[in-house]
Amino acid sequence: MPPMNSFSAMPSQTVPDDIDNTWNYLQDGITKIMTNLQEGIDLSTYMGIYTAVHNFCTSQKASGFNSNANISTGAHRGGTSGAHLLGEDLYKKLTEYLSRHLEELYIQSKAHTDEALLAFYIREWHRYTVAAKYIHHLFRYLNRHWVKREMDEGKKNIHDVYTLHLVRWREVLFERVSGKVMDAVLKLVEKQRNGETIEHNQIKQVVDSFVSLGLDETDSSKTTLDVYRYHFERPFLEATRKFYQNESKQFVAENSVVEYMKKAEARLLEEAERVDVYLHPDIASALKKACNEVLISEHSAILRDEFQVLLDNDREEDMARMYSLLFRISDGLEPLRSKFEAHVRKAGLAAVAKVAADADKLEPKVYVDALLEIHTQYQGLVKRAFNDEAEFTRSLDNACREFVNRNEVCKSGSNKSPELLAKYTDVLLRKSGTGVEESELEKTLVQIMTVFKYIEDKDVFQKFYSRMLARRLVHSNSSSDDAETSMISKLKEACGFEYTNKLQRMFQDMQISKDLNTGFKEHVQTLGIKGLDSSYSILGTGFWPLTPPGTTFNPPEEISADNDRFSRFYRNKHEGRKLTWLWQLCKGEVKANYIKNAKMPYTFQVSVYQMAVLLLFNEKDKHTYEEIASTTQLNSESLDPSLGILVKAKVLLLKPDGEKVGPGTTFSLNYDFKNKKFRVNLNVGMKSETKQEEAETNKTIEEDRKLLLQSAIVRIMKARKRMKHQQLVSETINQIRQRFVPKVADIKKCIEILLDKEYLERLDDDDLGYLA
Incomplete structure (x- = not known):
């Protein structure tokens, strides 16, 4: 050198x-x-x-x-x-x-x-x-x-x-x-796809080389992926498409759809691993798209056709696999959701039809359990097979809404589902011989709210529920105050404060009544009077779904004296308030000291009407129907059922024997009365009373709906001042549908009523105006 x-x-x-x-x-x-x-x-x-x-x-x-x-x-x-x-x-x-x-x-x-x-x-x-x-x-x-x-x-x-x-x-x-280098790479990849072992590090080094050659002509300090994309990515994707098109076409021709799904799933996983091991990350999206198109999109029709078969046979694992495949392509799942919704609706209707042989005798629990069983089954399927996806959940909700509101039972009355649900809730929350664990009760209430969510006529549930709650509270018949409060909280969360406002006020009234009774007992003790062991409930007229008794009534002297004392006590505390006695809800206990050969006196749990009848027999052993009616002042609609139960229980004997309770009959005490229990409940409702109450409730619902519709229309018009008739109808439906689904004809009737009352006026071009 x-x-x-x-x-x-x-x-x-x-x-x-x-x-x-x-x-x-x-x-x-x-x-x-x-x-x-x-x-x-x-x-x-x-x-x-x-x-x-x-x-x-x-x-x-x-x-x-x-x-x-x-x-x-x-x-x-x-x-x-x-x-x-x-x-x-x-x-x-x-x-x-x-x-x-x-x-x-x-x-x-x-x-x-x-x-x-x-x-x-x-x-x-x-x-x-x-x-x-x-x-x-x-x-x-x-x-x-x-x-x-x-x-x-x-x-x-x-x-x-x-x-x-x-x-x-x-x-x-x-x-x-x-070109030749890329051909060699593609042959190597094809060998691997066919199951051979290759030296994939060679491919990685080729990829790195192609990437390094992506020089930015305007700025040598920067690099681009243009060379890599053109010389590597483009031919790689083209070869991938061709390989899988040929393979999938042949595989589908020779195997079942389920086997093909397994094969496609495995191939997609392999390609994802290929990116991780030796391809550039830039290709991931394009490679995924190409594979999805060839392996899924081009065979989506046969996959969707198989879905109903999988549903019918509960092939959950295969449905999950189909979901994960079709999830990868645009609009791949929509046909599945439609089929799923139709399938669930059909299953729900079949389950209801199975238990609905006689809608009038249908047990609320049996009906609600049938609804819940279908919901639970398919909710689990959505969670496990369809990844708890929001759209599949919506399809499930749509199907449940259909079979809950329009089924075999609902044909006999559109209000049947919310009515039966309210009755089942009443059974759960009422004291009964079969005690339910609190944790189990809470779990069941959550399930009830699941069905409640799908009910369209929520106002119907509210009416029936409030009447039953009123009875439970008045008769101290709730299994648990905590459970009652929990249920109201759930309803409030689902429908808002207004929906449960009256229910909460009923609880408040009961608490106030407890305090009032304590004060009244102290007052009686102060007077030194030995009265009845009584308690009174003061129920606010605007909050309790109760009506005055449908009959006149002359209470027995013992009861009348105690009532007068309480009335004076109450008026002294609340001047100007008026008490209306709801005799049909009053009850008490009488001790039967007259029965021969009884080891201990029987205690009869009776309504106040039955008590009035029985106390008459302290004077003499026999009374005619006319005498009882004259003394108690009860009309036949109230007297006949009360006497009928006493006769059926053989507390009273009817003469002539076999006659129907009514004018011309005579009643005598049965001195040989026997019963397995020493506390005998005679205060049981008659079916006729229940049917009458249901009819009254349904009538009230219709009246309340008219008022709700009218108030919604006025509220909308007050805010908007002027609206097209059709717009007003649509807006009213939107505002009311949380409580019930109104009929267009009913809305139009309410608009006419408001026009007559001059809340609204007709304007040009089918417009309506608000009159202040």
Whole structure:
């Protein structure tokens, strides 16, 4: 190697000699780095090349020019005109060298195919890029000065030395061999897809090479994925589509749909793993899209056709697999949701039809359990197979809403579902012989609210529920105050404060009544009177769904005296308030001391009407129907059921025997009365009373609905002042549907009523106006 100062010893030589001598020296070092770097390079050689480049680029002699004109040019170039020219010559020499070197590699590549070509390409790429880093460092001075200046002045196709290596690789070698390299890659991938083991690290290195060649022509400091996407990603996706189109077509022809789904699921998983192991992350989205299109979209019709079969046979695992596949494509699940909704609705209707042989005798629990069983079954399916997806949940809700509100039982009356649900709730919350654990009761109340959510006529439930709650409270018949409060809280959460306002006020009245009774007992003790062991409930007229008794009544003297004392006590506390006695709700106990051979006296639990009848027999053993009616002042609708129960229980004997209770009959005490229990409940409702109460409740519902509709219409018109008739109808439906689904005909009737009452007026163009 020439001495390191040899370059500085040539000031008198011409530029061509300078560049030729310098380049010959540099070329030997570059070739050694390019071809034999694995053998190493000694420090003195390395530093010699570095210094030669530095000295050459900083030489002030350029073609022997010393004129003023040249000086001015040099000043314009920062006083290094010669250095500039020499830097350009050196850059060109290096470019030509790289082109020759790569041309030789191209000729060598022709001798290789498939995996041998891949190995050759990867080996040469690695050798070339490692050498490029060394050479880049050796030419650092050229980069910092001449290259930087050229790039700053916006010169095209000028790059730093490392980038120059990549550009020459791309233009001289890559553009000519990339197709064959990619063919080799695709053959390797196909082998793996067919179950063979491959050296996937080769593919990863090819990918990295393609990515590295993505140079931004406008800014060499930046890279793009354009080269990779065009030369690797595009043919890879095309080959993937072709492979899976052929495979899936053949597989579907020879196997069941369920087996195909398993195959597609496995293939999709493999492709995702392929991205993780040796592909570039950029391809993930496009590869997923291509696979989804070929493996799922093109076979979506046969998958959807199979869904009903899977539903009918409860193939949950296969439905989950189908969901996860069709979830991947646009609108893939919509037909499934429609089929699911129709299937659930059909299953719900069938379950109700199974238990609804006689709608009038249908037990509320049996009915509600049938509804819940279907909901629970398919809610579990949505959660496990359909990932608890909101759209499938909506389909489930739509189906449940249909079979809960329009089924075999509801044909006998549109209010039947909310009525039966309210009755079932009453059974749960009422004291009964079969005690239910509190945790179990709470769980059942949650299930009831599930059915309640689907009920359209929530006002019907409210009416029946409030009447039954009133009875439970008045008769102290609730199984648990906590359970009652919990149920009201759930209703409030579902429908708002207004829905449960009256229910909560009923509880408040009962608490106030407790305090009032305590005060009344203290008052009686103060007077020194030994009265009845009685308690009274003060029920606010506007909050309790109760009506005054439908009969006159003359209470027994013992009861009347106690009532008068309480009335005076109450009026002293609340002046101006009026008490209306709800005799039909009053009850009490009487002790039967007259029965022969009884080990201990029986206690009869009776209504106040029955008590009035029985107390008459303290005077004599026999009474005619007319005598009882005259003394009690009860009409036949109230007296006959009361006497009927006493006769049926054989507390009273009827003469003539076998006659129907009524005028002309006589009643006598049964001294031989026997019963297994010593406390006998005679205060039981008759079916006729229950039916009458249901009819009254339904009548009240209709009246309340008219008022609700009218108030909603007035509220809307007050806010809007003027509206089209059809708009007003639509808006009214939207506001009311949380309570019940109103009929358009009923809304129109209410609009007519409000027009007659001059709340509204007719305007031009079918408009309605609000009258303040």
